[in-house]
Amino acid sequence: MTVRIVHVGLGGWGGNWASTVIPTVPEVEVVAIVDPHTPTLKSVASEIGVSAELSFGSLSDALAAVEAEAVVITSPVATHVPLALEALEAGKHVLVEKPLANTVEEAQRAASRAEELGLILQVSQNYRNYPAPHAVRRLLKDGALGELAAINIDFRKWDNDAPKKTHRHYAFPHPMINDMAIHHFDLLRMITGHEAVNVFAKVGDPSFSKYDEEASAVITIEMEDGLVISYRGSWLSRGPETAWAGDWSIQGEKGELFFTSRGGGEKEDASGDVVTLRRPGKRKAKRLALEDTALHDRAAGLEIFARAVTGGPAPESTARENLGSLALMEAAARSASSGRVEPVQRP
Structure with a gap:
């Protein structure tokens, strides 16, 4: 069975979904596209070959006009929960870009409503859909390292060359923590199988940063089993x-x-x-073979979603499961502002 979807949010990343991700998943069929910005709507419609009759300025108009089982939301984060709730109330399953929301409270409302209605609300935590983290999770679960002592995570990119007026990323709220580290927080929970309990984040950027808020962060995370995580992330790394x-x-x-x-x-x-x-006493590490799959990243997540909608296994990254990642993200942002260790407040 092919899942008929309405795709909402076509600017930037959403347009990339429309042109390069959705077409690679044969289990879905786009029956309508939605964006409130008419030039963007027309441009994407032309690029992917969707007629004007199936292009809409609002989700409500699209749902009233077409038959669909699901909605894919790739609009700005502030619209995620309102659009997800609208789709759920219309009886549609939902796949939404990360982060599901900027606060745990808002995300929990959507997660609870999906459960009440018996519908799927899946978050596109696309970094999970690769062979390396799956292999690491299996190895840790099987005790390959015995008791863990530390996890150190480093993320380094340079993203500071575009003109400030033309690069929307510079204006994102908490661009390091909410837009980037959320991926790493989610992978941390995935591979360890544990939740975070406390976090301390220190942020501070040089004068040449074009970002409105933090473009780099050093974060210490305490997990529920006592393991301490050291995280360093930067959009300004040379x-x-x-x-x-x-x-x-x-x-x-x-x-x-x-x-x-x-x-x-x-x-x-x-x-x-x-x-x-690398085993103790060995100078060289052994590279391990990985089990690969046909699809990765966002496409793999969409495939998982489509199969769940048609009666297959439930997705791993449901809105409810994702609350742990959001709670860690929210606590890190609070800590960056307060300068204190902040508890991770999971529902």
């Missing part, structure tokens, strides 16, 4: 760039696991995924 998932060093009594992921470029393939294992 050091060697990492892959998008960052560089991870996971150390335990039986050795060190290193992994990196999502380095395959615009094709979002797994060519940049690496996992190595």
Whole structure:
């Protein structure tokens, strides 16, 4: 069965979804597109071959005009929950870009409503859909490192060259924590199987930063099992760039696991995924074989969503499950503002 979807939010990243992601998933069919900005709507419609009759300025108009089982939301984050609730109330399953919301309270409303209605509300935590983090999760679960001692995560990119007036990323709220570190927070929860309990974030950027808010952060995270995580992320790094998932060093009594992921470029393939294992007393680490899949990243998440809608396994990254990542994100942002250690307040 093909899942008929209404795609909402076509600017920038949403337009990329429309042109490069959705067409790669045969289990879905776009029956309508939605964007309130008419030039954007017309441009994307022309690019992907959608007629004017199936192009709408609002989700309500689209839902009234077409038959669909699901809605894919790739609009700005402030609109995620309102649009998700509108779609849920109309009886539609929903896949929404990350972060689901800027606050846990708002996200919880959507998660609870989806559960009340018996509908799927999945968050596109696309970094989960690569072989390296899946391999690391299996290794840690099987006790490959024994008791863990530390996890160090580094993310480095340079994104400061575009004119300030033309680059929307500079104006994002908490661009390091809410827009980027949320991915790494989510991977941390995924691979360890544990939740965070406390976080301390220190931010501070040089005068040449074009970002309105923090473009870099150093964050210490305490997990529920006592493990302490060291995180360093920057959009202003002149050091060697990492892959998008960052560089991870996971150390335990039986050795060190290193992994990196999502380095395959615009094709979002797994060519940049690496996992190595170094045992005590060994100078060299052994590169481990990875089990690959046909689709990765956003496309894999959309495939998971479509199969869940048609009676397949429930998605891992539901809105309810994702609240732990949002709670860590929210606590890190609070800590960056307060200068104090902040508790991670999960529902």
